[in-house]
Amino acid sequence: MQELVQTVLNSDEKNALRQLISSLGATGKQYLLRNEILQVFADYCQKSHKPAYFFHSSALGNLINFTHEIIIEEESTWFLLRPWIASQEVWRLGADMTHFEKMTPQALLDVRDRLVNRSQPQILEIDLKPFYQGSPDIDDPRNIGQGLAFLNHYLCHQLQYDPAHWLEELFKVLHRLQYSGVPLMISDRLKSGAELAEAVHQAIHLVREKPPSEPFEKFRFDLQALGFEPGWGNTAERVRETLELFDRLIDSPEPPVLEAFVSRVPAIFRVVLVSVHGWVGQEGVLGRPETAGQVMYVLEQARSLESRLREDITLAGLDSIGIHPKVIILTRLIPNCEGTACNLRLEKIQGSENAWILRVPFLDTNPPITQNWISKFEIWPYLESFALEAERELIAEFQGNPNLIIGNYSDGNLVAFLIARRLKVTHCSIAHSLEKPKYLFSNLYWQDLEDKYHFSAQFTADLISMNAADFIISSSYQEIVGTPDSIGQYESYKCFTMPELYHVVDGIDLFNPKFNMVPPGVNENLFFPYNQEENRDREARAKIHELLFTQVDSQIVGNLADPTKRPIFAVAPINFIKNLTGLAEFFGKNKELQERCNLILLTSKFTPEQATHPEEAAEIERLHEIIDRYELHNHIRWLGIRLSTLDLGEAYRTVADCRGIFIHYALFEAFGRTLLEAMISGLPTFATQFGGASEVIDDSENVFHLNPTDSEGTAKKVLRFLDECDANPQYWHEISTKVIERVRNKYNWTLHSKQLLLIAKIYRFWDYVTPENREARLRYLETLYYLVFKPRAEKILEQHRQR
Incomplete structure (x- = not known):
């Protein structure tokens, strides 16, 4: 970053940086975040008639692209730069614009405290870094979250580097295995890793002479004579495979072999x-x-x-x-x-x-x-x-x-x-x-x-x-x-x-x-594709269809003028982050979307009196107000009804029967369980681009990731999808099939x-x-x-x- 910063300060772009900081200060804010910084920079480039490349490719443009926070003080401007994922640097620019110096994290924390008038000269500092020094670390940010693969490679390297030492460590680990005092895998007959390695060779020879399907109990005592206890397998073939994996691990340690062997070790009950x-x-x-x-x-x-x-x-x-x-x-x-x-x-x-x-x-x-x-x-x-x-x-x-x-x-x-x-x-x-x-x-x-x-x-x-x-x-x-x-x-x-x-x-x-990244699955006994007709109950299907589209109930708002329109479905609790009010307002502002679709919201609460805290009550009141303000009663169904999981699964499928879509319009979503439920049911699914939800949906063509703060951009994406469905009736089915397969292949509880x-x-x-x-x-x-x-x-x- 030093070279980039000096390039800005030593060029004509220094004046542009000064003007940009002035523009940032003119916002009236001292603490600006990435989106605000980029917007002010874009406005500055437009007003200053900068060429198109300046925003993206100039030295200042690159610097701003790396900037995630700016704090403006009277004598200094502080930059939190993120040169790459998971790496942050603090830089301070003096008011004279002559030098940019790298600062410590402690200095930035002091600035943040001063910003809210709560600074103090001495404060407890929590620093966990010393406790991780000396431990192996992943060096490529792209591999963060793949700890298992990293450790497998690391341990195999150690086995190759010092095989005698690590053979002893493996022996100690296996020797500790037990269940309620009952020894597993190896017994006290074996005293060292070297003895274990030799015994493995003998055991492999022994089980190779057995019929593959012969139960372990028939040759259990033969193995015990060699120092082996139960846990290697239930048949001669399984025992032989496990012994051979261990032998290969000692002879030629490779990550797939280590993983295969460890997966068979009975260590968790x-x-x-x-x-x-x-x-x-x-x-x-x-x-x-x-x-x-x-x-x-x-x-x-x-x-x-x-x-x-x-x-x-x-x-x-x-x-x-x-x-x-x-x-x-x-x-x-x-x-x-x-x-x-x-x-x-x-x-x-x-x-x-x-x-x-x-x-x-x-x-x-x-x-x-x-x-x-x-x-x-x-x-x-x-x-x-x-x-x-x-x-x-x-x-x-x-x-x-x-x-x-x-x-x-x-x-x-x-x-x-x-x-x-x-x-x-x-x-x-x-x-x-x-x-x-x-x-x-x-x-x-x-x-x-x-x-x-x-x-x-x-x-x-x-x-x-x-x-x-x-x-x-x-x-x-x-x-x-x-x-x-x-x-x-x-x-x-x-x-x-x-x-x-x-x-x-x-x-x-x-x-x-x-x-480690290990995504959850979805219960396919409850949530399964709409076209699995053999698994669906006709009466339940009719009941849920009536509930979603026509039933009159004190806990339901809306009487659809045309229930045959394509439904937009959303399922979420009512809170600020899940942003159902934002979805309703987006729908209310878009007349074309109302002409082509109905909006169906499923929540578990309906009135402020049901809320458990003020924020929830405020969102409920706001949703009622939005429906009234945009006169949505003939275009929306808001069900404040708690459905059983069986009925919820049928609700997704019923919307899919009508060739509907699912929208998750949260301001932020860590993952999104409802996304899996909607996708496995066959619903083309749109979701917020902020958080892990954007990884759940494979969106190489930038169609299904939404910015909930950009209603115009959201409308374009949804309407473009609807246009494609109208022009090509098979398009909805193609997307439906893709999302079903994505969940089945990547998000299942077995994996x-x-x-x-x-x-x-x-x-x-x-x-x-x-x-x-x-x-x-x-x-x-x-x-x-x-x-x-x-x-x-x-x-x-x-x-x-x-x-």
Whole structure:
């Protein structure tokens, strides 16, 4: 960047930079973000009659293209530059325009504090960078999120570089394997890696003489005489394949061989999925807007993991000795459960053999609060005692420790950290959606938002859990590091200020191999293509069609003048981020779209009285107002009705019957569960370009990615699609087929579970061989927990007691 900056300062473009800064200052803002900077620069180029290339290709144009923030002070202008994805640099331009100097992150954080008049000379600095030094790092930003592949290559390189040492490490890992005290894979007969390698050769010779389908039990004692225990396979052929994979790994270590061998190692039997704050149940609770996506995710993940574990254990030959997997979703028990099953301690998960929902109550220190549902923004004071009680309950249910704990969302990840730390269990973190990047400047103005959102507790909890986790699962690349034009969710935790509380100088190592992209799937028993007629119920189909298009109900707005028009379908909770009001207003402003389509909105709430917080109530009121203002009653159907998942699946298919489309118009979407549901149902799907949703939809021709802040551009894309459908009736079917195949090939729970379990096994091995750096980091995070997080949580508890 130094060369680019000097080019600007040493050329005629220096004057253009001065004029641009003057134009930025004329906006009346001191803190400008990327979109605002680009707009002001575009306006400057137009007013100054700059040639077309100047905006894109001049030295100043390149500099501005790398700029994500500008802060204007009296004596300085500060630039946050992003030369490439996941890399940020701070530069300061003096008022005399003579020099541009690179500054430290600490200097930028001080400037941000001064901007809001909350600067102080001494403040706590949080810096996690030293705890990642010495650990292997990914060097190419394009490979961020592919930690498993990186570690496979790294470990294989180590095996080649020092094979004797790493053979001993592999021996130690296999020797530790056991289930409730029962040794697996190898016994105490084998004393070293060298002995193991020799025994493997003998065992391969032994099983080659057996019929391929001969059950393991028939030659079990022959293998035990060589030092081998159950776990290598259920038949002679399976045992031979596993032994040969290990032999190849020692002789010629290659990533595919390591991955194939590790996938067969029986190391995980008991899994905990932590999802605390939501209404976690199977009936009557999935429609709660704040938790609907998360609940469906963990339920489907639990079923899929349990099924995969059963298959793996059977193939390993362990079911014959009485070993069976168990998966538990850990959540809170809600005494005042509002007619749901959320007051039941234990509930078996439908469609599973041994997967359960375990509900543990919060301590009754404040019954008016703890006996009711608690918002994700208010839950923080109760998590530590919950974790301690849940630990006891889990050990009792499993009759031993779990092997893997998966945290979900900020609160679930903090609980996962507390339990995993005490039990020394592999910890996986899944954020789903981090709140910090959703709310603009939420960290900078945290004190103004504290009573409503308690971000000081949440952002601290996020920092702790994402750094404590052995590995992090994201649904998309953008979730980690964004795009060239936008900062990723995890990247937003890299460097930020909480004025008068702390500065985060380096909050997360984005190049660490702990990050892995493992997208979720969709339940094809509930959500399947509209043209699978054999799986559809005629009566349910007729009922849903009437509900969507003609039924009169007190919870439905709109009486369509022409129900045969092509429907535009949207399913989302009503909140500012999901932007249903923006979609309705976009539709209301576009008369051509109204002439050709009807808009159908499906939410679970309809009146402000049903809202759980003021923001939700305001959005509901605004949606009613937009419908009235644009006189949409004959063009829109707004259903404030909570549908069962079965009916929701049929709703997608019913819209597809009518050759409709699905629009997800959120201002930001981390991933978008409804996108998968709509696409697998066969609906051509448009979605926001901001966030991971743009990765779900393959849009090489730039048709289906929408900018929700650009209603004119959105209208052009949707109308162009409709024109193509009218000109070529097969076009809708072509797109429908493509989106169905995309979900089936890339977003399915079988792939998800297979990959997640493989990652857990690799990282478990990694922790065995590199424990020292991790322990130092965990000690540091414990300090943050007790000295920063707990005082913030206790302040929330004090507020609750005063209610």
